[in-house]
Amino acid sequence: MEDRQGVLPLIQSEDSIPRVADKLVASARYLMQHASTEEDIRIGFEKTLEPLKSDLGITSNVQYEKTVRIGSNKTIYSSGRSDAIHGQVIIEYEAPSAFESAGAVDHAFDQLVEYISGEAEARKDALFLLDPKLVGVGFDGEKMFFVKYCGDKLKPKVSLEKTDFTRLGPYTFDQQSARTLLTYLRALSRRLLTAHDLADVFGPEGKLAREAVSALCDALDNWAEGPRAGVLFREWQRLFGIVYGEHFVGNPAKPAETLARTYRFEGKADFQKLLFSVHTYFVFLMKLIAAELLSLSENSFKSSFSDDLAHADRQTLIGKLTDIENGGVYARRRITNFLEGDFFRWYIDAFSPRVEESIREIARAIAEFEPGTAAIAPETHRDLLKKLYQYL
Numbered sequence: 001m002e003d004r005q006g007v008l009p010l011i012q013s014e015d016s017i018p019r020v021a022d023k024l025v026a027s028a029r030y031l032m033q034h035a036s037t038e039e040d041i042r043i044g045f046e047k048t049l050e051p052l053k054s055d056l057g058i059t060s061n062v063q064y065e066k067t068v069r070i071g072s073n074k075t076i077y078s079s080g081r082s083d084a085i086h087g088q089v090i091i092e093y094e095a096p097s098a099f100e101s102a103g104a105v106d107h108a109f110d111q112l113v114e115y116i117s118g119e120a121e122a123r124k125d126a127l128f129l130l131d132p133k134l135v136g137v138g139f140d141g142e143k144m145f146f147v148k149y150c151g152d153k154l155k156p157k158v159s160l161e162k163t164d165f166t167r168l169g170p171y172t173f174d175q176q177s178a179r180t181l182l183t184y185l186r187a188l189s190r191r192l193l194t195a196h197d198l199a200d201v202f203g204p205e206g207k208l209a210r211e212a213v214s215a216l217c218d219a220l221d222n223w224a225e226g227p228r229a230g231v232l233f234r235e236w237q238r239l240f241g242i243v244y245g246e247h248f249v250g251n252p253a254k255p256a257e258t259l260a261r262t263y264r265f266e267g268k269a270d271f272q273k274l275l276f277s278v279h280t281y282f283v284f285l286m287k288l289i290a291a292e293l294l295s296l297s298e299n300s301f302k303s304s305f306s307d308d309l310a311h312a313d314r315q316t317l318i319g320k321l322t323d324i325e326n327g328g329v330y331a332r333r334r335i336t337n338f339l340e341g342d343f344f345r346w347y348i349d350a351f352s353p354r355v356e357e358s359i360r361e362i363a364r365a366i367a368e369f370e371p372g373t374a375a376i377a378p379e380t381h382r383d384l385l386k387k388l389y390q391y392l
Contacts, residue, residue, distance in 0.1 A: 042093040091136075112147045116134045138169075142173055144173045145170040219354070233346065240275075280347060288363065292304060
């Protein structure tokens, strides 16, 4: 049974990204059999989109027919009404098949540039400094295009120009363009996976790092079961003693005090054990970020590797961690040289309740980031782990 807009009455979404996109495309095609005006396209597509957003865990609020004022230095020189704003994504709807005309495409592009510029100025978002902030979408029921900022993200701007934006498309509204739309809707409603933002959350000044390092130090002293943890620690000591020489094995009191202060470590700190725990924490973080990114290509929008890790029971959690440390999660994606001679898997043999809780908290925090950031801002993912290491 269909409603009066001609939209499929119920979208039973599934977690698979391609299947969710297919549902959206099928609904749009069904809608085009009945739509005759721009309003039909807007109302019908929005009715389809909203339940899918909810099912995919997209929490952005939607605003319809919002007046957007465009100007500079508090002087308003034009205004318009955007069709729909989903958080950071602005959608401009046109009449069915309007994009057969190049003029209609250009007109919709100009409108989206104005709406994006007005929203950016109103939100005081430093006008696209460092990250993409806002994306525009033009849609006529059959074709879709995207409007992105292409200017310099490293310098603050006083105003935005049309030349600061680029248009991608129009593309036929098929699975690929639907996936791009869904990626933008989710990615821009969550925290971007960039080195800077990761450092803010996981750096030494944050609670996660302090608690994890403290838990690892305690586990190394009091929870190691069997000889393997001790063997790995001693081998690490041997190699880092060669690297750092007397500064490492001689009188490390001052660096121990500095490191303990950085991580707010309470109690007497053994410099080598503290440094080993710090190394273990950051190496584990890198492994988990890599696993999260690798799982993006085959997992659903709604779930993530880290989210599954955070909610697994204890035995399943240990099994997943062992798989990470054995390289299985990488080898299954034909990456065979990611882990070599790794000292930092020892924590599995000293898996205290505090270590377990710290790992779950780290996984929860990573799950709050958008692994699809690379799709909307590829420049943020160039040498991501190297940049993160530099920040930390």
